[in-house]
Amino acid sequence: MRYLVRRLGFFVLTLWAALTLNFFIPRLMPGSPVDALRTRTHNRLSQDALEQLLASFGFKPNANLLQQYLDYLGDMFTGHWGVSIGASLGQPITQIIAQALPWTVGLVGVATVIAFVLGTLIGAVAGWRRGGVLDSILPTVFVITSALPYFWVALLLILFFSVWTGGWLPHDFNYDSTIVPGWTPEFIGSVLVHAILPAATIIVTAVGGWILTMRNNMIATLSEDYVRMARAKGLSDWKIMTGYAARNAILPNLSGFAMSLGFVVSGAILVEYVFNYPGLGYLLYNAVQNTDYPLMQVLFLLFTAAVLVAVLICDFAIVALDPRARATS
């Protein structure tokens, strides 16, 4: 119980720290939305007109800093996220995020889960079946794939499967723009086809890490006494592998998995950029380019909160699953 309280306390403190950081960073850096808007309007509006335009969109840079900070904290928690003052000037942020969120969660989330499941399974089997050619090349191969840069893998996939095949697989956007969104097979098919290459990029680069950690954990677990005992008792291999070894081997991975899930929301910015996938990561990139403070701050809040929530849930889960954790608080 005390353990959980401590974790909760950590969660709150970290969230506060991240929020405060989030508030100050844009304000400490040079550049302002007024300048960004001036550029977008090609220097035709006067300073007053620009400031007025932004003020009508809720951006009041001249208010007292402490007041702004308190307003900011309040707004973040009550969901008053305001409107964008960047390239989508005037569009409510909740709307912008609602449009992009499902795509990121869909693409990156599903790909991460697939990578984890696939990686864990392969890793478990690899840890179990020692010896032979596979065992010596497998770690090397996956060590290398986990060190590959995302965007390079993306570029290669685009080259092989899109450019050289004359467009067999699409390499940009989330669906064919000429199809009106709706629950039609045409639309769903288009969405799936457009997700193949980006998802493949994520899976290829992420799976290696899971395989290796699972394999190593399996190996460590297999040397434990209780596994030997289970074998001595004559339990079947399958039972040992699933009931004893894998179950314990997976525990350290869970917190890593939780972190990855949390990081899903930050959307693999590079992947979205290369594939022009309009998700949250791409949104952040644009928001930064256009000094869109409100949008930047909300996105940052979401990203941080997602990771924290994931870590917290994972902590609770480990406490529930692993009696040892309960004991060592």
Add this chain to the structure above:
Amino acid sequence: MALATVGLLLSACSGGGTSSTSSSTEDTTGPTGVPSGNHEKGGQVTIVNVAGQTWSCQFNPFNPAVFQQSQGFVYEPLVFVNILNDQAETPLLASSYTWSPDGKSVEFTIRDGVKWSDGQPMTAKDVEFTFNLLKKTPALDTYALWTGAGLQSVTAAGNKVTMQFAAPAKVYFFNFANQVPIVPEHVWSTGEAAAHPDTWADDKPVGTGAFTVNNCNPNNIEYTANPTYWQPGKPYIQTVEYPAYLDNGPANLDLATGKGQWGSQFIPNIKAFYLDKSPDNHTWSPPVTSVTLYPNLDPSHAATSKLEVRQAIAMALDRSKIALVGEGGQEPAANQSGVVTPTFDKFFDSAAVASAGYDKPNTDKAKELLAKAGYGPDHPLDLSVITVTGYTDWDASLAVVKQQLAAVGINLTVQDLAQQTYDDKLYTGDFDLAYYAPPGGPTPYYEMRLNLYSKNSAPIGQPASSNYSRYSNPEVDALLDKYPVVDGDAQVQIVKQIGDAMMRDVPVIPVTEMVDWFQYNTKDISGWPTEHNPYAQPAAFNIPDVGIVLSSIWSKSAQG
């Protein structure tokens, strides 16, 4: 103090082509060139213009973030002024107009029989309402009509609207007649629109234009023809698709494959990538303003404030090579008089440019000039130039500039800055040299006024509105002041005289000419503006020209 600067909307990272291989059949055209043949209705066109983000599905014609998707398509101005055809005018919502003899007031006759897309009739009262809306909410007055241009009143009587200015205002005609979208009073005087006209989303826009918004989602806007459009028989094209492209890559690919027929961005290696893919692929990119090196004339910058140094730079540059390598040959070279050719040939004095020695690069003369200024191999000149990160064609051009200046003994450092930092430095004069392209206008006067008028300047450390090099010459100021009050030929003379001052004082150094990027596919669509018939600015991001083009093109397959 912002002047009523002309609003030509030019996309930042651009490149263009000067070749035109169009051989499409053209309609009968009037003096303005706008095609007026009779065609069957039907067909669809897809626009490929990189927006950089997904659509917000707002169509407020006063919101700079979204008005390129609403003006022209749905909203129209009073008179269309074409900068490419020596300011040829096509009356739109105003069927005619007359200026008072002193040039301080103009009376428009509003066209009869025009309907809003919701069925209500459009009247002079709507025009009066629109301009007064700009007065009430200054954030909407993009062109500073009520403040900078001296607009005093706009009143409607019957079917006529009279605008009264404090001073001769013909020079602002381009702004108020061509660029202010007329909005319906009955929609904008109630509810959210009336309370907050600057932030109102206007997601179902009601206008007089040839198209209405049929469907909008973040990835695509679909416009369909307005059945009650006031031009009989038009528009011919019935559907316009406007996908949201986040980046040039996929956009260029769609153009190359023919999925989109109307392109408006820089395509690198355009011949291999686009033109060679199909005989129906064409490009023509007319230049509209100059991409210019702004030297800092303030005495605090010892080198660039010396005339000889600036002359040396202007002499050393091989502009054709810069245009070839930096812009892939898709932008023409600029010239030191600052007049954009061939668009403004009427104002261009090529003899003067030749006799001043600026018609071709002269590295020997440049070295001489530098020596006179006290710089040489034992006292090298180090200069830096600021540009914006992300404008890769400008980076490429500056790389060539760097090499050419190195040949005469100037070490140039190129500084890529984030947009905001760049703007800051540009406006406050914190640079040796800056690379920038000002917005253009219907004649060279507009660009020259932005660059050279001393009132547009400011002391170092304070933001200047457009005269970033801090040039001040009372003679040039007088010429710029005289231009609005004289007519035609006298204006041409004034521009030529200002061009002479450009070559004498070298306040800024034009390098290449910024173009309207334009790619078009003639497989099914005909009636595009071309080099031979530039009836409108061809890039899809120009407003209201986009509406003119859309209502003039027709589909070959829809013809019987």
Add this chain to the structure above:
Amino acid sequence: MSIVTATVTAETVAVPARRRGGFWHSLARNPKAVVGVVIFLLFTVMAVWPGLFTSVSDPNALEFMPSEQPSGDHLLGTTALGQDIWAQLVFGARQSLVIAVVAGGCATVLSVLVGVTAAYLGGIVDDILSLLTNAILVIPAFPLIIIFAKYAGQGGLPVILAVLVFTGWSYGANQLRAQALSLRSRDFLEAARVRGERRSYIILAEVLPNLASLIVANFLGAALYSVLTAAGLQFLGLGDPNSVSWGTMLYWSQNQQALQTGMPLWSIAPGLCVALLGASFALVNYAFDEISSPALRPVRRHRVRRSRQRTDRG
């Protein structure tokens, strides 16, 4: 971003000091380590003596015909602006290595400082440092980096290094703290304390050497992270586009649409170099793990009937 997780839990990494001599020997015999080190050395030679690999002296100079295909003169062809791609590749090694070593090194130093201090001093200091570490750990690094890099205005090398260090140290600090904590209760440290040694001596002379392999592993991880992230930043255009580096090459090739306009090598080659450098760090890192924990090494079985029973010895 792929998370490079530690491949073994902290407990099994502890290596008693006396095995250090045998450690380097085993490293030399491990094929993964050898490959990794060779690649790294190759890039180092390229960075220090580029003249050995190419005759071009200024890779950014626009000296050649643009957009040429690979040929004898230009091993990888030329860019759309007329620069030799191979020359850029060779000179670009320098910046990537500097980033890897400097950013990786500084991040590791910071990790050690924070992690060991927190573990050893305990109490309120530990709580504060842990909070700081965990807070920075959960903040999404890449978005933060983008924001920093964008706003620093120029995206030059010092800025990139600073943001990499700021975001890269927290993971290692946690690991080192955990390891240092487990060491705290060990007998030899108790002995030192009882002997009356000063705290600083204990930390420097007793604790650190035992953490040595973990520190090296951290350095390799941080170096890998720095190389990949810096390349990503430059690819997005947040670096200095006029610098010579692999990430910048990727930025230009992407902007000029190298893949679609028939110049794929311009994009693929610099990416491959980044991948190779990263892989070299990862390989050496993994080799370390294998050596520290022999159970992980590949099992060589010669003519032994494969039975379902496995032993756990390597």
